[in-house]
Amino acid sequence: MSSTYRPDGTPPLEVRDVTVRFAGLTALDAVSFTVEPGTVHAVIGPNGAGKSTCFNVLSGVYRATTGSVRFGTAELTSLRPHEVAALGVARTFQNIALSPRLPVRDNLLLGRHRLTRAGFVASGLRLPGARREERAHLARVAEIAEFVGLGAHLASPVGLLPYGVQKRVELARALAMEPKLLLLDEPVAGMNSGERVEMAELIVSVKRSLGISILLVEHDMGMVMRLADRVTVLDFGKRIADGPPDEVRADPKVIGAYLGES
Numbered sequence: 001m002s003s004t005y006r007p008d009g010t011p012p013l014e015v016r017d018v019t020v021r022f023a024g025l026t027a028l029d030a031v032s033f034t035v036e037p038g039t040v041h042a043v044i045g046p047n048g049a050g051k052s053t054c055f056n057v058l059s060g061v062y063r064a065t066t067g068s069v070r071f072g073t074a075e076l077t078s079l080r081p082h083e084v085a086a087l088g089v090a091r092t093f094q095n096i097a098l099s100p101r102l103p104v105r106d107n108l109l110l111g112r113h114r115l116t117r118a119g120f121v122a123s124g125l126r127l128p129g130a131r132r133e134e135r136a137h138l139a140r141v142a143e144i145a146e147f148v149g150l151g152a153h154l155a156s157p158v159g160l161l162p163y164g165v166q167k168r169v170e171l172a173r174a175l176a177m178e179p180k181l182l183l184l185d186e187p188v189a190g191m192n193s194g195e196r197v198e199m200a201e202l203i204v205s206v207k208r209s210l211g212i213s214i215l216l217v218e219h220d221m222g223m224v225m226r227l228a229d230r231v232t233v234l235d236f237g238k239r240i241a242d243g244p245p246d247e248v249r250a251d252p253k254v255i256g257a258y259l260g261e262s
């Protein structure tokens with residue numbers, strides 16, 4: 001699959017002094033970090049640390065009260081979710097957001113919507129150009145499905161697949177957008193330990209084989225330490241650590257934040 005697509009010139013994602021306030025509560029307090037191109041960057045923290053808020057700001061769902069998020073020349077804080085997606089920033093959801101009755105293939109084709117050139121009318125009339133384009137999209141979808149280990153499930157309705165497999169379909173749908181940057185919202189939430197290891201391996205192979213930058217928000221510190229190149233730790237909306245996994249894991253402030261949780 002790496003032969004047909006590789007995002008080149010992926011810029012860093014630069015989060016600078018982002019603050020989000022909700023009616024008196026500061027959910028994020030002047031948070032900064034940088035996702036370097038072609039790396040896996042994790043944002044972790046205990047319950048209520050501000051991880052979801054951070055994710056929602058990056059994907060255009062929440063507005064930052066102050067601060068900036070730059071991706072190349074674009075300022076993401078003023079954009080809406082579909083405009084962020086159009087820049088090549090794809091996201092997954094904490095709770096699976098797929099069409100359960102549709103087969104895997106169709107769910108992945110929906111992910112390619114922004115790349116579809118033939119207009120609605122040409123597709124509807126099944127003009128030759130539109131048919132050619134459809135064949136190319138189908139071939140690419142099959143390739144992506146194979147890459148994430150879903151080759152045998154292309155025709156299966158998503159709702160009939162086990163939970164761990166559905167989470168992979170979600171990742172595949174985000175990949176179907178041919179993103180430069182992938183935002184993963186708690187990719188292993190609700191999975192058993194075997195599924196967690198498989199998902200971690202898949203995330204690493206997305207980075208290695210496709211060169212896509214990945215930002216993931218995750219509660220499970222163990223899983224993050226295995227796959228992230230860099231980790232930002234939040235606690236009560238503030239950044240308390242930022243660095244390589246080994247350094248962050250040994251940081252007394254991080255240990256204290258996670259111990260304080262139990």
Ligand SMILES: Nc1ncnc2c1ncn2[C@@H]1O[C@H](COP(=O)(O)OP(=O)(O)OP(=O)(O)O)[C@@H](O)[C@H]1O
Nearest residue numbers: 022025027045046047048049050051052053054219
């Ligand atoms: N839409 C909102 N309106 C008001 N307060 C919010 C909103 N979203 C989040 N908060 C508050 O902001 C703080 C940070 O929440 P957030 O969900 O970002 O944390 P989290 O690290 O994702 O937590 P968890 O691990 O439990 O999902 C919490 O105190 C939460 O109650």
